[in-house]
Amino acid sequence: MSYSVAVAGASGYAGGELLRLLSQHPEFRVTTVTAFQNAGHFLHEVQPHLRSYGQLVLQPTTPEVLSGHDLVFLALPHGTSGELTAHLGDDSLVVDCGADHRLSDAADWAAFYGGEYFGAWAYGVPELPSAGGKQRSALVGATRIAAPGCNASTVSLALAPGIAAGVIDERDLVAVLAVGPSGAGKSLKVENLASEILGSANPYAVGGSHRHIPEIQQALRLAGATAPTISFTPVIVPMARGILATSTARIAPGVSAADIRSAWESAYADEPFVHVLPEGKMPRTGDVLGSNTALIGLAVDEAAGRVVTITALDNLVKGTAGAAIQSANIALALDETSGLSIDGVAP
Structure with missing residues (x-):
């Protein structure tokens, strides 16, 4: 048809x-x-x-x-x-x-x-x-x-498995994203001119003002959170497209590194477009350019008591x-x- x-x-x-x-x-x-x-x-x-x-x-x-x-x-x-x-x-x-x-x-x-x-x-x-x-x-x-909003879905996919499995705390979530300017659309904006972004990393919508924050919180509530809080900071970098999101969360009491990896791998085991990388491997934006794939790298920072996810996807795809x-x-x-x-x- x-x-x-x-x-x-x-x-x-x-x-x-x-x-x-x-x-x-x-x-x-x-x-x-x-x-x-x-x-x-x-x-x-x-x-x-x-x-x-x-x-x-x-x-x-x-x-x-x-x-x-x-x-x-x-x-x-x-x-x-x-x-x-x-x-x-x-x-x-x-x-x-x-x-x-x-x-x-x-x-x-x-x-x-x-x-x-x-x-x-x-x-x-x-x-x-x-x-x-x-x-x-x-x-x-x-x-x-x-x-979805591209930044919002990136962070939501990165953190939702931990929320759903109860292995991370829904409070004190932190996400810092390197993003390409194509996510801001094609309309002429001075801050997105090549002369403004080439050779520079430019943070924007800092301090809880970005419009994707309530969308992330809404997605995490779908995953089982009650009142999630997140510090979200996007940074424009000189690549036409792509997002590399570093999202971290406090590990829940009594949760092991094996529990954490199991939560993410189980969540996306059968998904054609979301892949959790093997231990020790982290994605790059270049690995997903032009594809409908999200790659997630996972690590446990034991000293800080936090799980660290690195997620790469093409913001336009x-x-x-x-x-x-x-x-x-x-x-x-x-x-x-x-x-x-x-x-x-x-x-």
Whole structure:
């Protein structure tokens, strides 16, 4: 069976990555692409690497243009997709790559985003440990899916197994991330100019102000936490894409190093896209470039009484577009891995 697909926000980084992956999907057929300022231009004029889409023209991003497709992916700025989705019929599966439908608490939305709250959809991190199993079960048959924030899903996948198994304390969680500037989108921002980031590591949203914090806490509550606290610090580094997250937690009393490794390995043993590396091995962002794979390295700092996880993923694939397609595959009862690769690109 072939599903007709529309991609809104096709001129941006997330939209372009969706289209790159969708071009290899055996069941999804992209028929419509939309944009705002670039409407009327050929897709290849703004995404010159997407040669397989031939003469596809970017159309205006309106409910009328997006309606009537089997599947709609939204790769739009925060606060934009919520207004559109209210006008899309229930006959379409809609996957939002923005933040508008990720948070289940309206107070969190008001505190970290502001503006109208549009309600929560099924959260698109299939591998996330949750009560009684995995978040995957919530995606089966879903018609509305919120793809995750890339930083949020990286940290959540890194820490959730320990929360679910009760081997780490949910308080005093710490995460420091090296991230590529593509995660901030394609819009011109002075702080993301090459002259600002080349040869420099630039922290931002320091001191509990980053918008992904409530999303991480929400995911950890799904895994069994009650009131998790986390210090979260992202740092822009000069690589176009990728996340390397160092996430640490206090070890629960009486828990051994073997217990900790067992918790993570058991959580992801059967997952096609989340892999726990052997003891002593740590991942690099280069190992996952272009893939839908998250690699997790695990260590125990006995002197500090903390578990240390190092997680690498491609923010545009596993962090955004790949997660969106993987979740859509599950919702439509397709092979979860369709159109997605576990292999990266090297060098």
